[in-house]
Amino acid sequence: MKRKRMSRRKRSHILYGYLMIAPLAVGLGIFYFYPFFKVFYDSFHVVGAFNKTSWAGISNYAAMFRDRVMWSTLWNTLRYVIVIVPATLALSILIAALLNTGIKGRSVFRVIYFIPAITMSTAISMIWRWIFNGDFGILNFILSKLGIPAVQWLSDPKTAWITISIVAVWMNVGYEMIILLAGMQGISRTYYESASLDGAGRFQQFRKITLPLLTPTIFFVLITTLISTFQIFDVIYMMINSKSLAKEASQSIVLYFYRNAFEYSKKGYASAIAIFLFLIIMLITAFQMKMQNKWVNYDQ
Amino acid sequence: MKGIRRWIAMGLATVMAGAMLTGTAVFAEEANTDVAGEVRYAYWDDNQTPYIEKCIEEFNKVYPNVTVTLEPNTWDEYWTKLEAAATGGSIADVFWMNGPNITKYAKGEILMPIDDMIAEQGIDVANYPAGLVSLYNIDGAQYALPKDFDTIGVWYNKALFDEAGVEYPTDDWTWEDMAEKAKALTKEDGSVYGIGAGFDTQCGIYNTIYACGGYIISEDKKSSGYELPETQAGVQCWIDLMEAGVSPSEASLEETTADAQFLSGRLAMYWGGSWFLGAVKTSDIMGDIDVAALPSIDGKKATVIHGLGNCIYAGTKSPEAAKAWVSFLAGETANLISAETGAAIPALAGTAAAWVEGSPEMNLQSFITSSEEYSYPYPASANTAEWQTYEADCLKRAFSLDVPVADACTDLAGQMNGVLAAE
Numbered sequence: 001m002k003r004k005r006m007s008r009r010k011r012s013h014i015l016y017g018y019l020m021i022a023p024l025a026v027g028l029g030i031f032y033f034y035p036f037f038k039v040f041y042d043s044f045h046v047v048g049a050f051n052k053t054s055w056a057g058i059s060n061y062a063a064m065f066r067d068r069v070m071w072s073t074l075w076n077t078l079r080y081v082i083v084i085v086p087a088t089l090a091l092s093i094l095i096a097a098l099l100n101t102g103i104k105g106r107s108v109f110r111v112i113y114f115i116p117a118i119t120m121s122t123a124i125s126m127i128w129r130w131i132f133n134g135d136f137g138i139l140n141f142i143l144s145k146l147g148i149p150a151v152q153w154l155s156d157p158k159t160a161w162i163t164i165s166i167v168a169v170w171m172n173v174g175y176e177m178i179i180l181l182a183g184m185q186g187i188s189r190t191y192y193e194s195a196s197l198d199g200a201g202r203f204q205q206f207r208k209i210t211l212p213l214l215t216p217t218i219f220f221v222l223i224t225t226l227i228s229t230f231q232i233f234d235v236i237y238m239m240i241n242s243k244s245l246a247k248e249a250s251q252s253i254v255l256y257f258y259r260n261a262f263e264y265s266k267k268g269y270a271s272a273i274a275i276f277l278f279l280i281i282m283l284i285t286a287f288q289m290k291m292q293n294k295w296v297n298y299d300q
Numbered sequence: 301m302k303g304i305r306r307w308i309a310m311g312l313a314t315v316m317a318g319a320m321l322t323g324t325a326v327f328a329e330e331a332n333t334d335v336a337g338e339v340r341y342a343y344w345d346d347n348q349t350p351y352i353e354k355c356i357e358e359f360n361k362v363y364p365n366v367t368v369t370l371e372p373n374t375w376d377e378y379w380t381k382l383e384a385a386a387t388g389g390s391i392a393d394v395f396w397m398n399g400p401n402i403t404k405y406a407k408g409e410i411l412m413p414i415d416d417m418i419a420e421q422g423i424d425v426a427n428y429p430a431g432l433v434s435l436y437n438i439d440g441a442q443y444a445l446p447k448d449f450d451t452i453g454v455w456y457n458k459a460l461f462d463e464a465g466v467e468y469p470t471d472d473w474t475w476e477d478m479a480e481k482a483k484a485l486t487k488e489d490g491s492v493y494g495i496g497a498g499f500d501t502q503c504g505i506y507n508t509i510y511a512c513g514g515y516i517i518s519e520d521k522k523s524s525g526y527e528l529p530e531t532q533a534g535v536q537c538w539i540d541l542m543e544a545g546v547s548p549s550e551a552s553l554e555e556t557t558a559d560a561q562f563l564s565g566r567l568a569m570y571w572g573g574s575w576f577l578g579a580v581k582t583s584d585i586m587g588d589i590d591v592a593a594l595p596s597i598d599g600k601k602a603t604v605i606h607g608l609g610n611c612i613y614a615g616t617k618s619p620e621a622a623k624a625w626v627s628f629l630a631g632e633t634a635n636l637i638s639a640e641t642g643a644a645i646p647a648l649a650g651t652a653a654a655w656v657e658g659s660p661e662m663n664l665q666s667f668i669t670s671s672e673e674y675s676y677p678y679p680a681s682a683n684t685a686e687w688q689t690y691e692a693d694c695l696k697r698a699f700s701l702d703v704p705v706a707d708a709c710t711d712l713a714g715q716m717n718g719v720l721a722a723e
Contacts, residue, residue, distance in 0.1 A: 050408045051387045134555045135548070152551035243499075243692035244554055245700055262380055264686040265404070 039271045047267035060272035070273065072248060073256040076161060077230060080252060083165045084229045088172040089222060093214075095173065096180035097206060110181070117175035125238030128167045129154065132239075157249035160240060164250055167235050172228075176221045183217030184210060215296045223288060230281050233258065253277050336365035337618025339625050342392035343371070344378040347578065351643035358637070359628045366621040386410045386613075393616040394625055397444050397609045399435050399678035400685060403521075405611070406438040407682050412612040412619065413441040414626065421627040427649040428630075431605040431677040444609025445630040448644035450574045451603045451670045452503050452594060454478070459588040460485060460492060460568040469569075469592035471666055475508075475537060478569070478595045482546040485568040490548075495569040496558030497538050497547035499692065499699040502604050502678065503571045507594055509534030510602035516679035517720070524687075524716035526709040536705045537597065539698055550700040573606075574645055574667040577659065593666040605675035607647055645671075682723040690715040 046056045064070050095113060099106050116124060131139050132153035140150045153163045191209045200208065211218075233254040240250050242259065251259075253273065261270035343352070349372060356368045371392050373381060379401065385391040386408070397405065405411050418425065423445065425433050432446040454469060461468055466484045469477070482494025499505070509516060514531030517524060525531045541547050548561065562570035563583045570576075571594070580589050594603050610629050612622045628634055635646035639654035645667065646652055656664045681687070694712035697703040 049383065049404050050410065052408070135552050136556060152549075152555065155551040155554040241554075242689065243696070245551060245696050248693065259689075262383075263689070265383075265683065 039274050042268050043271035043275050045268045047271070049265040051267070053268075056268060060269050061276075063269065064272050064276065069248065070253075070256065073251050073253045076249065076251060077232070077253045079161060080165060080168070080232050081226060081229045083162075084168050084172070084232075085222070085225050087165070087169045088176055088225050089218065091169065092173045092176035092180055092221070093218070096177045096184060097210065099177070099181060100184045110178075113177055114174045116171050116173070117178070121171060121234045122238050124171055125167065125235050128163075128170075129239050132163050154240060155245050157246045160244075160246035160250040164232075164236055164239065167239070168229070168232060171235070172225060176225060179221055180214065180217055183214050187213045212297050216298055219288075219292055219296045223285060226284065226288075227281055230254075230277065230284075331364050332362055332624070333365055335363050335620045335624050337621035338367045338369065339394055339618060339621050340369050340371055340392040341625070342373060342378075342382065342395040344373045344375045344396060346372050346374075348641075348643040351638055351641040354637050354641065355629060355634045358633050359625060362628070363621070363624050366618075366624060368625060389615060391613050393613050393618065393622045394610055395613070396447075397436070397611040399606050399680045400688070401680075402436055402443060402609070402611075403438055403680055403682045403684070406441070406443050410614055411443045412614045412616070412622075413443060414445070414612065414623070415442050417623045417627060418442060418445070421623075423627060423630060428647050429605055429607070429671050429675065431671075431675045432607045432609075432647060435606070435677045435680070436609045444611045445626070446607040446647035447610055447629060448638060449605055449607035449647050449671055450645065451605050451667045451675055452507055452571060452573055453591045453603075453666055453670070454569055454594060455562065455572050455576060455580070455589060455591045456569045457562070457565065457567070457585065457588050458590055459585070460565070464568075468590070469595070471593040471663070471669075473592065473595045475595045475597045479541060479544070479546070482541060482569065483544065486546045491566070493548050493561075493567055494546040495541060496553055496561060496567045496571070497541035497699075498550050498553030498558055499538075499696050500558070500571070501688070501691065502606065503573060505535050505538060505695070506604045506676075506679065507571070507602055508537050508597060510604070510676045511594075511597040511600050512537070513600065517681055517716075521681040521723070522720055524713040524720065526713040526716065532705055532709045534597075535695065535698065535709060539701070539705055542699060542701060550696060554696075574664070577662075577664070578642070581659070589662070591663050591666060593670055601670070601674045603670045603675050604678055605671055606678040608644075681720060683719055687716045687719045690719070 042053070043060055044056060044058065045053045046060075047053050099110055099113070103109075131137050134140060134150055134152040134155065137153070139153070144150065151159055153159050187210065191213070192205055195205050195209060231254050232252045236250055236252055236255050237258070240246055242263065244250075254277070257270045257273045257277070260266045260273065341352070349370070352370060359368065360366070378396075382391065382395065386405070391410070397411075417423075425442070425445070428446050429449050432449055433442070436442060436444040436446070456469060458468065461481075464485045466481050469481065478495070485492065485494035487493075497504075506516060509525070509531050512530045512534040514528045514534050515525040516531070542550070547553070548566070553561070558567060558570050559572060559576065559579065561567045562572075563579065563585065565585060580586055583589075594601060610626045612619070612626055616622050630648070632648060632651065635648040635651040636654060638644055638646040639651050639658075642655065642658055645655045652668050656668060658664075690712055694708045694715070698705045698708035
């Protein structure tokens with residue numbers, strides 16, 4: 001008797017649980033899971049203008065692996081990842097460490113560094129586009145005062161991707177810095193106190209205490225920046241127009257996906273690219289999850 | 301085709317005459333209460349909202365039971381939104397269309413053919429620029445009547461000409477005249493260039509390709525014209541200007557567009573459309589700017605003509621009201637409003653004069669003359685956007701002087717033919 005009542009209570013408990021997560025689950029279903037399966041479905045079809053769909057088998061995938069531009073955009077994307085992710089991590093750890101000390105006006109600095117994270121990326125891109133303008137930009141003006149000849153930062157295929165990387169790092173650092181700062185403040189003061197009693201210097205404390213104890217946070221930041229950099233889109237879309245000389249050298253894979261889907265009316269082909277990118281990111285993330293035992297320190 | 305048009309025109313003339321005899325003139329402001337419904341009207345240029353609102357006011361005097369609701373958009377999102385709305389079936393009843401997109405929408409069966417409307421309403425298509433009427437005629441069916449038109453001219457900065465002691469261009473000048481003037485106007489220190497000779501299609505190579513006797517896309521829309529020596533000559537003439545150093549580099553023109561460089565006084569000449577008048581009028585150097593017709597190449601003149609059309613959604617719930625609105629916009633009242641508000645050059649013959657008279661100090665008549673005497677339609681096929689991407693990719697390498705014109709054009713022709721074959 002008693003047992004039965006317990007289980008009924010338990011059942012209603014479970015029911016309430018489901019009710020509580022329902023809004024989120026429905027939202028995720030409509031806006032994430034349905035589109036995911038739709039993209040998967042479309043990748044095996046030719047989907048032209050106005051969604052006229054016909055079966056295509058694996059021809060989208062076959063075309064993709066033969067598409068020279070797809071491989072060059074994939075290489076561009078990898079290049080962004082290789083440059084932007086380590087630069088973001090190093091800079092945001094450095095800034096977080098500096099802001100974690102007792103320097104004057106640190107709350108002002110925290111706000112200043114965080115501002116890019118809460119500013120629209122389109123607005124940021126517009127400003128940087130002017131800074132980097134080859135004829136009228138302030139950067140070339142300063143360089144010319146130093147006797148360095150003008151560089152066409154955004155339209156030269158050799159420099160465009162570097163310019164994009166600089167802006168992307170600048171945009172990332174504020175947000176990651178806040179997360180790392182929170183991680184640093186979660187480290188107990190007692191470690192530092194005993195270390196300084198033992199005569200460890202500031203740098204040694206940073207290396208032997210802060211960094212190892214911060215690894216869970218660093219791991220989190222690493223995974224999220226890595227995924228977001230693989231999906232880099234808005235900065236390039238805003239700063240380099242679709243008819244630029246530097247388009248091919250700077251285009252990321254998500255941008256190539258977008259152009260196929262919405263500019264060339266090849267949604268089926270675009271879907272195949274999206275699935276391919278999904279698999280790449282999944283593999284890399286899985287690899288990182290596996291590797292984390294080797295360097296991430298969870299016992300504090 | 302011509303024959304059919306003549307027949308329609310004759311039929312219309314009869315209808316008009318009949319209407320006049322019975323005293324119910326087509327443009328009489330007698331209320332028509334039979335036609336009723338709601339018409340959603342989508343467009344992308346907010347500068348034209350005053351013109352459209354005025355049109356609605358006049359339209360409602362004739363059709364009091366039709367409600368027109370406006371759906372303004374920005375250019376950047378217009379086509380993405382329109383395609384999504386067309387796919388989902390929630391597209392506006394009447395919307396703006398342009399040359400690069402008409403074939404895609406017509407073949408996608410999104411648009412209603414309006415041949416019967418033209419006949420019913422007594423509209424004479426001969427009163428609109430022929431290049432534009434044919435632009436909106438796909439496989440023998442008419443999908444839109446031009447609302448306005450634009451042609452290309454050479455805008456120039458008189459102050460820079462005076463400073464260099466160079467004579468102003470005249471409408472009968474040649475390409476060689478232009479190249480000489482550009483040379484004389486260019487300053488050594490790079491503060492002033494004679495002309496902006498960067499890659500541009502509608503305001504650049506399309507005009508010179510036609511003037512050289514070439515074409516961009518064949519009439520049956522099956523093959524690219526970029527393999528032809530005439531077409532390549534129309535590209536080469538720009539590269540010659542680039543090599544002569546009378547223009548800022550392609551990279552410079554890419555980062556700061558030619559129109560912006562022209563209005564800031566860095567360029568003495570700029571090839572631009574009649575729509576540029578709006579920007580001229582709001583600029584600081586308006587008093588210094590005038591315009592000339594495009595120069596002739598080996599005695600031949602050519603300009604691209606383009607203009608917007610009003611299209612009706614094939615699945616509209618109120619087809620009669622939509623037709624009434626579209627034919628009103630094609631009529632004299634709406635065209636005169638367009639000229640007076642300065643929104644754009646109205647397409648109906650005889651109504652452009654008001655647009656020209658709006659700025660008597662400038663040679664705006666040259667845009668009208670060129671449209672009548674030597675205008676060529678904007679090249680388009682079903683997937684224009686895709687081959688235009690390759691066009692920019694390939695030709696920009698020639699404009700930045702990295703690749704010879706012939707190589708860039710051959711490369712482009714191959715890619716373009718691939719797209720056209722897949723259509």
